[in-house]
Amino acid sequence: MPLTVLFSASDADWDDYKDILPNALAQVGLDAQVTRSAADPALVDYIVYAPTGGLTDFAPFTRARAVLSLWAGVEKIVGTPSLTQPLVRMSDPEGLTAGMVEWVTGHVLRHHLGIDAHRAAKPGEWVATVPPLAKDRRVCILGLGELGAACAAMLTQLNFQVSGWSRRPKELAGVACFSGADGLGTALRDADIVVLLLPQTPDTENLMNAARLNILPRGAVIVNPGRGPLIDDEALLAALDSGQISHATLDVFRVEPLPADHPFWTHPNVTVTPHIASATRAPSAARRIAKTIERDQAGAPLPGLVDRSAGY
Numbered sequence: 001m002p003l004t005v006l007f008s009a010s011d012a013d014w015d016d017y018k019d020i021l022p023n024a025l026a027q028v029g030l031d032a033q034v035t036r037s038a039a040d041p042a043l044v045d046y047i048v049y050a051p052t053g054g055l056t057d058f059a060p061f062t063r064a065r066a067v068l069s070l071w072a073g074v075e076k077i078v079g080t081p082s083l084t085q086p087l088v089r090m091s092d093p094e095g096l097t098a099g100m101v102e103w104v105t106g107h108v109l110r111h112h113l114g115i116d117a118h119r120a121a122k123p124g125e126w127v128a129t130v131p132p133l134a135k136d137r138r139v140c141i142l143g144l145g146e147l148g149a150a151c152a153a154m155l156t157q158l159n160f161q162v163s164g165w166s167r168r169p170k171e172l173a174g175v176a177c178f179s180g181a182d183g184l185g186t187a188l189r190d191a192d193i194v195v196l197l198l199p200q201t202p203d204t205e206n207l208m209n210a211a212r213l214n215i216l217p218r219g220a221v222i223v224n225p226g227r228g229p230l231i232d233d234e235a236l237l238a239a240l241d242s243g244q245i246s247h248a249t250l251d252v253f254r255v256e257p258l259p260a261d262h263p264f265w266t267h268p269n270v271t272v273t274p275h276i277a278s279a280t281r282a283p284s285a286a287r288r289i290a291k292t293i294e295r296d297q298a299g300a301p302l303p304g305l306v307d308r309s310a311g312y
């Protein structure tokens with residue numbers, strides 16, 4: 001009997017995956033049918049999930065071996081009481097990770113090179129300030145998981161002084177790694193540019209509050225492609241106004257789309273990007289999903305399994 005894969009995501013996602021996903025499953029030799037709605041939830045083997053699909057009750061899916069999230073961030077689903085099936089987050093080096101590395105590198109280089117000052121220069125303003133070399137610029141990445149570690153590796157290759165912070169101790173080549181509450185203070189104290197690539201969990205919410213923003217060297221830059229609630233918005237605006245933070249490039253927000261009257265839109269030292277730092281790309285993500293199901297069917301451990309107690 002073919003496996004039944006329920007695809008619970010937006011209509012736009014369905015358009016992207018409706019051919020690609022069955023093909024990817026066939027490519028790895030799986031006999032599977034991908035369906036947009038399940039007549040009998042008890043016969044579903046896997047659920048491909050995004051919050052935009054509207055599925056909230058997982059209890060009827062008694063046979064489902066796993067819920068496979070199309071998103072890397074799982075804060076919207078991880079606490080769902082009826083979700084007893086294993087939850088797998090999206091991890092896709094070819095698509096999601098590659099996109100994030102490009103976005104983070106681009107925005108770090110923009111601030112490192114002082115590109116904005118030249119864009120703002122008036123005719124005749126010949127201020128020849130030579131930027132430092134990357135080896136003299138300190139970049140700290142909060143979150144050294146799939147995305148943070150890949151960004152750290154790229155920035156290290158470019159010769160930046162890279163540090164990073166994670167929940168558990170880590171060792172990454174060329175990166176000064178810190179962990180735990182004490183480690184955070186040390187990491188922030190020496191950071192010219194801070195990149196937030198943490199998941200949203202009860203432990204990380206408002207992590208960048210007034211006190212922590214004040215630990216940073218004066219004039220530090222914040223780049224946040226993680227999640228909006230990682231930063232206390234009011235504290236950030238105050239730090240921008242005082243010059244403690246010289247610029248914030250923000251891709252994610254507490255409310256998305258960011259409301260038109262939010263002060264971030266008009267603040268001269270904030271760059272708003274509309275949650276485009278990276279995205280799950282259907283072709284490589286479909287291959288990833290197919291591989292995950294193939295592994296599970298072969299009895300191998302599920303890659304990217306979410307630790308519910310940690311919330312990510």
Ligand code: NDP
Binds near residue numbers: 142144252
């Ligand atoms: P991972 O789960 O691979 O990595 C998360 C990292 O955060 C790990 O290093 C983890 O530590 C660390 N961490 C978690 N909690 C804490 C804590 N309390 N204190 C210190 N460190 C902590 O996630 P990804 O790298 O794949 O993704 C990170 C986030 O990026 C996603 O959760 C999502 O919110 C966001 N994202 C944004 C996108 C965008 O387009 N803007 C696209 C994709 C993702 P440890 O290593 O010890 O587990």
